[in-house]
Amino acid sequence: MSSINYAEKIPNNVNLQNDRTLQRALEHWQPHFLQWWREMGPTDFESADVYLRTAISVDAQGWAHYGTLKMPDYRWGIFLADAAPERKIGFGDQMGQPVWQQVPGEYRSTLRRLIVTQGDTEPASVEQQRMLGHSCPSMYDLRNLFQINVEEGRHLWAMVYLLHAYFGRDGREEAEELLARHSGDTNKPRILTTFNEPMTDWLSLFCFTYFTDRDGKYQLKSFAESAFDPLSRTCRFMLTEEAHHMFVGETGISRVVKRTLEVMKELGTDDPARIRAAGAIDLPTLQKYLNYWCSSSLDLFGSEISSNSAASFASGMKGRPDEQTYQDHVLREASMAIETPQGAETVPMLNALNEVMRESYLKDCEIGVKRWNRMIERAGHALRLTLPSSRFRRQIGPWAGQPVDTQGKLIAREEYERRLEEWIPSERDRAFVHSLMQRVIEPGKMAAWIAPPERGINNLPVDYEYVRLQ
Ligand SMILES: [Fe+2]
Ligand SMILES: [Fe+2]
Numbered sequence: 329m330s331s332i333n334y335a336e337k338i339p340n341n342v343n344l345q346n347d348r349t350l351q352r353a354l355e356h357w358q359p360h361f362l363q364w365w366r367e368m369g370p371t372d373f374e375s376a377d378v379y380l381r382t383a384i385s386v387d388a389q390g391w392a393h394y395g396t397l398k399m400p401d402y403r404w405g406i407f408l409a410d411a412a413p414e415r416k417i418g419f420g421d422q423m424g425q426p427v428w429q430q431v432p433g434e435y436r437s438t439l440r441r442l443i444v445t446q447g448d449t450e451p452a453s454v455e456q457q458r459m460l461g462h463s464c465p466s467m468y469d470l471r472n473l474f475q476i477n478v479e480e481g482r483h484l485w486a487m488v489y490l491l492h493a494y495f496g497r498d499g500r501e502e503a504e505e506l507l508a509r510h511s512g513d514t515n516k517p518r519i520l521t522t523f524n525e526p527m528t529d530w531l532s533l534f535c536f537t538y539f540t541d542r543d544g545k546y547q548l549k550s551f552a553e554s555a556f557d558p559l560s561r562t563c564r565f566m567l568t569e570e571a572h573h574m575f576v577g578e579t580g581i582s583r584v585v586k587r588t589l590e591v592m593k594e595l596g597t598d599d600p601a602r603i604r605a606a607g608a609i610d611l612p613t614l615q616k617y618l619n620y621w622c623s624s625s626l627d628l629f630g631s632e633i634s635s636n637s638a639a640s641f642a643s644g645m646k647g648r649p650d651e652q653t654y655q656d657h658v659l660r661e662a663s664m665a666i667e668t669p670q671g672a673e674t675v676p677m678l679n680a681l682n683e684v685m686r687e688s689y690l691k692d693c694e695i696g697v698k699r700w701n702r703m704i705e706r707a708g709h710a711l712r713l714t715l716p717s718s719r720f721r722r723q724i725g726p727w728a729g730q731p732v733d734t735q736g737k738l739i740a741r742e743e744y745e746r747r748l749e750e751w752i753p754s755e756r757d758r759a760f761v762h763s764l765m766q767r768v769i770e771p772g773k774m775a776a777w778i779a780p781p782e783r784g785i786n787n788l789p790v791d792y793e794y795v796r797l798q
Pocket of ligand 2: 480541544570573
């Protein structure tokens with residue numbers, strides 16, 4: 329196990345002290361990061377004492393330390409999972425050869441673009457969520473939001489480390505740009521559309537952490553397979569933290585469903601208007617939020633047919649999540665049928681890998697939906713939540729801009745436009761959800777639209793004072 333030296337300015341397990349040039353470059357970037365955090369991180373909570381976990385090692389038995397601190401004092405560090413001895417490339421045309429400890433010249437610009445695109449999402453999500461602290465449904469939830477925010481900050485550090493350590497001056501320039509683009513900025517937006525969507529309510533946060541952080545999980549899993557070993561090791565450790573972000577999403581939506589079912593029982597009705605009047609979120613509205621965030625996140629996998637995905641895989645830069653579970657790791661002979669609006673098209677498997685990833689992602693998304701539906705079924709209701717078709721509301725790929733319903737059926741454009749409000753949140757739906765976003769900060773108390781969690785953080789009670797506001 330690599331140990332981490334906390335006496336240093338930048339906690340790390342990459343022997344930074346032995347590379348003075350790199351250390352100086354990162355120490356130069358650090359104040360820029362902190363300035364970004366103050367300007368673009370959670371607003372008005374700089375002086376709050378927050379019960380947070382901090383990564384202190386990459387040991388599976390105890391990698392985190394829990395304690396109370398102010399967020400600007402969080403110890404953002406650089407941690408790589410331990411090197412696997414004699415690791416070999418596990419897929420693509422160079423399968424079986426030793427993994428790369430440096431970036432091969434011919435892949436330099438592609439790898440840099442992949443790392444920058446991943447890195448860009450990390451601070452983007454912090455920016456998207458920066459106002460949410462003001463409308464938290466409980467102190468427990470407020471703490472979870474801040475935990476996610478500081479860890480996304482650390483994920484930015486993880487990518488910036490790779491840029492500084494392996495990409496020279498270009499990498500240092502990209503690291504500065506990662507702090508210069510901002511979510512939703514008209515002149516300098518974040519790279520991917522989903523990370524420019526405004527997020528002003530907690531139902532969106534729970535959907536985002538369920539769907540969009542899960543896209544993050546799949547991207548990290550595919551990079552964990554990479555032949556570029558430092559990228560693989562960095563992403564393997566990031567996945568450890570990522571699990572909590574998806575936990576917040578899945579349990580957050582579960583608690584919304586639980587509370588709505590309680591209200592339905594109390595009132596003896598499933599009439600959305602009466603459920604709303606009682607201050608809870610009716611299930612059809614929840615379904616619209618699921619449709620919105622799921623379809624938005626599906627675009628993050630890229631086009632169904634992609635020569636970039638083929639090149640990234642064949643070269644060894646980016647594998648499939650859980651590559652070892654597949655039989656064929658080279659894919660020069662395989663093909664896949666892709667449905668397009670013009671009919672089925674058979675394409676080389678290498679060009680269909682975005683779709684392969686999207687399909688396994690959707691299977692993972694189904695797990696929570698099944699859990700929520702079991703709750704609804706047990707409560708005796710016929711409604712079932714579903715995921716939209718992967719053709720619905722797409723902006724990338726052959727289905728981009730096509731008038732398709734949530735089942736994936738092509739319909740007349742006029743009908744699509746008329747019915748879109750049935751499928752994704754309308755202005756009125758959003759206004760209603762916003763009206764529920766009243767801050768609750770008394771320890772252990774919950775807003776009326778959400779049930780309490782089953783347990784607190786790190787074995788502490790639910791009513792623990794997770795955030796002490798100053
Ligand atoms: Fe992240
Ligand atoms: Fe995340």
